[in-house]
Amino acid sequence: MSAQHAGRAGQTAERPERKSVFSNDLVERIEKATLRYPDRKAALIPALNMIQRELGYLNRDAVRFVAKQLSIPESEVYGTASFYSLLGWQPTGRHVIHVCHNLSCSLLGAESLIEHLEKKLGVGEGEVTPDGRFSYARIECIGRCDGAPAILIDDDYHGNLTPESIEQVLEQYT
Amino acid sequence: MEKMLFKRIDVPNAADITVAEKHGAYSQVGKAFGIKPEDLVNEVKRSGLRGRGGAGFPAGLKWELCARVPGDVKYLLCNADEGEPGTFKDRFILEQDPHLLIEGMIIAGHAIGAQQGYIYLRAEYPKAAGILEKAIEQAYAKGFLGKNILGKGVKFDLSVHGGAGAYICGEETALIESLEGKRGQPRSRPPFPASSGAWRKPTVINNVETLANIPFIVALGAETYAKIGEESAPGPKLFAVSGAVNNPGGFELPMGTTLREIIYTHAGGIKDGKQLKAVIPGGASTPMLTADHLDVKADFNSLMAAGSMLGSGAVIVMDDTACMVNVTAVLIRFFEHESCGKCTPCREGTGWLYKVYRRILSGEGKPDDVDLLLSICESIRGKCFCPLGEGAIQPVLSSIAHFRSDYEQCVNGRGCGREEQCRKVLH
Ligand SMILES: Cc1cc2nc3c(=O)[nH]c(=O)nc-3n(C[C@H](O)[C@H](O)[C@H](O)COP(=O)(O)O)c2cc1C
Ligand code: SF4
Ligand code: FES
Numbered sequence: 059m060s061a062q063h064a065g066r067a068g069q070t071a072e073r074p075e076r077k078s079v080f081s082n083d084l085v086e087r088i089e090k091a092t093l094r095y096p097d098r099k100a101a102l103i104p105a106l107n108m109i110q111r112e113l114g115y116l117n118r119d120a121v122r123f124v125a126k127q128l129s130i131p132e133s134e135v136y137g138t139a140s141f142y143s144l145l146g147w148q149p150t151g152r153h154v155i156h157v158c159h160n161l162s163c164s165l166l167g168a169e170s171l172i173e174h175l176e177k178k179l180g181v182g183e184g185e186v187t188p189d190g191r192f193s194y195a196r197i198e199c200i201g202r203c204d205g206a207p208a209i210l211i212d213d214d215y216h217g218n219l220t221p222e223s224i225e226q227v228l229e230q231y232t
Numbered sequence: 233m234e235k236m237l238f239k240r241i242d243v244p245n246a247a248d249i250t251v252a253e254k255h256g257a258y259s260q261v262g263k264a265f266g267i268k269p270e271d272l273v274n275e276v277k278r279s280g281l282r283g284r285g286g287a288g289f290p291a292g293l294k295w296e297l298c299a300r301v302p303g304d305v306k307y308l309l310c311n312a313d314e315g316e317p318g319t320f321k322d323r324f325i326l327e328q329d330p331h332l333l334i335e336g337m338i339i340a341g342h343a344i345g346a347q348q349g350y351i352y353l354r355a356e357y358p359k360a361a362g363i364l365e366k367a368i369e370q371a372y373a374k375g376f377l378g379k380n381i382l383g384k385g386v387k388f389d390l391s392v393h394g395g396a397g398a399y400i401c402g403e404e405t406a407l408i409e410s411l412e413g414k415r416g417q418p419r420s421r422p423p424f425p426a427s428s429g430a431w432r433k434p435t436v437i438n439n440v441e442t443l444a445n446i447p448f449i450v451a452l453g454a455e456t457y458a459k460i461g462e463e464s465a466p467g468p469k470l471f472a473v474s475g476a477v478n479n480p481g482g483f484e485l486p487m488g489t490t491l492r493e494i495i496y497t498h499a500g501g502i503k504d505g506k507q508l509k510a511v512i513p514g515g516a517s518t519p520m521l522t523a524d525h526l527d528v529k530a531d532f533n534s535l536m537a538a539g540s541m542l543g544s545g546a547v548i549v550m551d552d553t554a555c556m557v558n559v560t561a562v563l564i565r566f567f568e569h570e571s572c573g574k575c576t577p578c579r580e581g582t583g584w585l586y587k588v589y590r591r592i593l594s595g596e597g598k599p600d601d602v603d604l605l606l607s608i609c610e611s612i613r614g615k616c617f618c619p620l621g622e623g624a625i626q627p628v629l630s631s632i633a634h635f636r637s638d639y640e641q642c643v644n645g646r647g648c649g650r651e652e653q654c655r656k657v658l659h
Contacts, residue, residue, distance in 0.1 A: 165475050
């Protein structure tokens with residue numbers, strides 16, 4: 059669980075335009091998710107994941123919206139959402155880089171990779187590059203230890219990275 | 233040994249149902265439906281299959297406990313959280329042969345009387361999510377899932393439930409909480425999930441690999457299956473080997489293959505001609521072993537006798553350049569981050585441990601710090617609500633037991649000359 063994220067739950071500054079973000083399509087997809095379970099609340103994490111996919115992060119409006127859709131108190135939405143480290147409360151870049159820093163990756167150079175990446179991007183963990191292109195965070199084992207050191211950019215894995223090859227990988231993302 | 237679990241792994245596009253069926257997928261569903269549920273449970277019991285998620289609980293016994301509870305509503309959960317660092321064995325099935333898992337779940341559902349299944353999939357596997365969704369859709373279209381499977385009146389619905397990044401959700405009761413939309417904190421047991429699990433209904437939770445064995449038990453029959461691998465824990469076993477080896481990857485081998493054979497024959501030996509210093513045989517929470525243990529057989533009992541555990545079959549190899557203080561600090565950093573916070577010994581204890589590692593790695597360690605680490609472990613041992621806390625102290629205890637000199641070098645004030653590198657893991 060991520061204590062860092064937990065503390066920030068209530069204080070997001072920017073508010074998205076509601077209409078454009080919480081589309082009818084999203085409402086429909088959440089509704090559809092609830093049908094899979096005997097209880098609507100079970101669709102909570104799937105719903106939060108869906109919103110984060112569209113918005114890049116969660117905020118107060120997202121919490122209100124989901125609470126209403128699932129007929130549960132906002133406090134319960136916060137309670138659950140704040141537990142999970144991949145649900146975030148800060149704006150992210152257009153592409154999110156997750157660098158694994160667990161053992162197999164660490165043994166094969168993850169820390170040097172992170173150092174290089176921070177230099178290259180010019181930002182620290184959780185920050186967005188000035189052009190809005192990337193944000194990065196460390197992550198625990200992503201189950202790609204056979205390609206250590208490994209990273210996840212959005213939904214794609216890249217492995218066997220070196221400080222040189224990671225630059226080529228980044229170029230694929232605009 | 234002829235491959236079973238990885239039979240279709242090298243078949244191009246086996247995630248597509250037409251290809252999978254051509255190579256035998258779903259061929260055991262009809263046969264299994266012709267067997268009475270209680271006989272099917274008995275067959276799995278007699279096969280000797282033990283759970284592959286870490287604890288090694290006999291699968292047939294777990295099924296029987298659930299099947300015997302009266303009631304129409306039961307659930308089958310597949311644990312695809314695969315969060316134990318170093319573990320990536322289930323990934324091969326999830327991404328490359330999802331129909332094997334689905335077939336296993338259909339048969340398991342029939343055996344225990346569950347008409348609904350969920351695959352709890354970690355968020356870090358987005359690729360597998362898409363592949364599983366599509367495979368499930370195809371299985372519905374072909375009549376292997378739904379209200380009347382193969383026209384035999386059997387009902388089984390299946391969906392994927394994605395997590396959101398929390399190692400503890402691999403623990404079965406935390407998984408259930410998370411599935412229900414809550415914080416992933418473990419429940420007290422009893423009641424066990426078999427009698428009161430998801431939405432308080434009887435529930436079976438099995439690992440991906442455990443369920444993937446089921447079609448083969450049906451196909452071969454319990455007697456033939458039980459002859460594979462080790463007598464005390466039959467069957468094939470998937471090993472995920474990573475770290476300082478030439479050929480890291482996933483290997484299907486008979487249960488009981490020695491660590492030496494796994495590392496040197498299959499994973500290509502130690503990288504850059506170096507020597508093996510340490511090996512974690514079953515994922516981050518299993519005690520480290522040394523080069524002296526290479527002839528230990530990798531199965532539940534043999535590894536236990538050697539002072540470690542089979543765990544998830546995640547073999548992490550360290551060469552002679554690895555500093556075991558650094559290695560352990562990385563693992564403690566993980567456990568400290570992933571402690572769910574429910575109980576004090578684990579929540580505070582992992583924090584204290586990390587604090588001491590921080591001090592040692594920043595060059596400010598004191599000679600007493602090694603004993604301090606041991607005494608913190610004693611304050612955690614046997615006092616935690618779930619096995620995560622107990623797992624967290626294993627790397628500390630085992631690295632100090634086997635590599636105390638590494639620690640002493642760090643805390644003697646003279647250092648080892650690589651402090652710069654070590655400090656980088658402090659986060
Ligand atoms: C902290 C913790 C994490 C776990 N993570 C996993 C996991 O990622 N996958 C898994 O199958 N089992 C995991 N387990 C074991 C499960 O609790 C459970 O024993 C297993 O899913 C049962 O399935 P099996 O009998 O088929 O092995 C974990 C246990 C603990 C205590
Ligand atoms: S041992 Fe750790 S993970 Fe388990 S309940 Fe206690 S705090 Fe949570
Ligand atoms: S340790 Fe990095 S992917 Fe497993």
